[in-house]
Amino acid sequence: MVLTKRLLLLLLLVLEPRFINGAETNRLESFVHDELPFSQHGIMGFSTSIASDAENDVEKVIQAWYINDEDNAEKDQMPHDLIPIGKLLDLGLVAMQLDADNHEHDEKLKKMREQRGYLHMDIVELTPKKLPNYNMMIKRFFEEHLHIDEEVRYCLDGSGYFDVRDENDRWIRVSVRKGALIVVPAGIYHRFTLDSNNYIKAMRLFSGGPDWTAYNRPHDHLIARKKYLEALQNRTKVPQDLDSSLNLTSL
Template sequence: MEHEFQDGKEGVIQAWYMDDSDEDQRLPHHREPKEFIPLNKLSELGVISWRLKGGDNHEDDENLKKIREARGYTYVDICEICPEKMPNYEAKIKSFFEEHLHIDEEIRYCLEGSGYFDVRDQDDCWIRVAVKKGGMIVLPAGIYHRFTLDTDNYIKALRLFVGEPVWTPYNRPHDHLPARKEYIDAFVKKEEAGNPAITAH
């Protein structure tokens, strides 16, 4: 399933390493020179994605139905994030941008607009993932991440979930949580095993 609906994905999802600037979080924050990341690098971090159609016809989207059935996404709702439509907008945006993890997957399908999902790589560096209309992204349970709008200040996204939704963020550090330990075992230690450190005797 992860390998379906991949054609033209780079048109709606891009990823790059971030700079260390404290400027407006909604700016792209490219390094100089820019360091784009192939999307298969994201899959090594457990982040999977697809390109769908976007827009308001999601209920009739056969490809979305296939993904939901294959991954057990039974719950769905729509979230619009913009100054005009979200109560306590400033406080919410600030909280979304606090580095945190969830004990379940975070699944977002961008119907309209755009935004940035930032994730940590195996070396704890920030990767910025830009998602536009038609992009669907799954962040695995236990990955440290954050979200912000870009300078267009608008995203309309489908939120999906397995079972009853639990949106609880656990701000870093929460390394003791089982979901974090499972994530490290699955995606961080696996990477380290391919590059064994030299130990002093």
């Protein structure tokens, strides 16, 4: 009994977020965060000349639409007029459709990880049954924030919403389903919530020791934020030699 209590206490200590100058960190919270086309080793990006069938594949698992900036936005479950995936790419996101049932042996995923330097990964599940303090954690995930590293999330099962700010500070809701891989660039304000299924299983990819600190808005003084805005304004990119068979869509 004593051992069980100690294990429970240790688990809560690991999961409990810490606050640093208004920024909260949490290992599970990392599920929603990181740095990209405007990221990593400078201003990065992939070719936008993708085949139409590749974009159609992405749209099977990733959809996006504008939502009102209201307090009840977390409950906004119904898609409105869909916007093109290209809009997300303009904001620096990466969108990709993969075979989630074959993620352990997927050559496309392996190649993408090698070319982007994602040497490490882990898998997390968000569900009321498996996440202690579920309601509190989901509320914190939904607070608007940014990260100084890119966030790479691959949905293996379930579904959820990433909300990202566009260049006019309007919210775009990005729905991800099984098979969707999304990269959220460093410096972009965003948030995450589950949909009515209340479940998602995701692979987190990263190149080294990730900094998953969430800097709640406003943190416009951060270098990552300034670089993101500069890249967004200039639409700067550095071409990379990526195999077109990856069907990877980006800036």
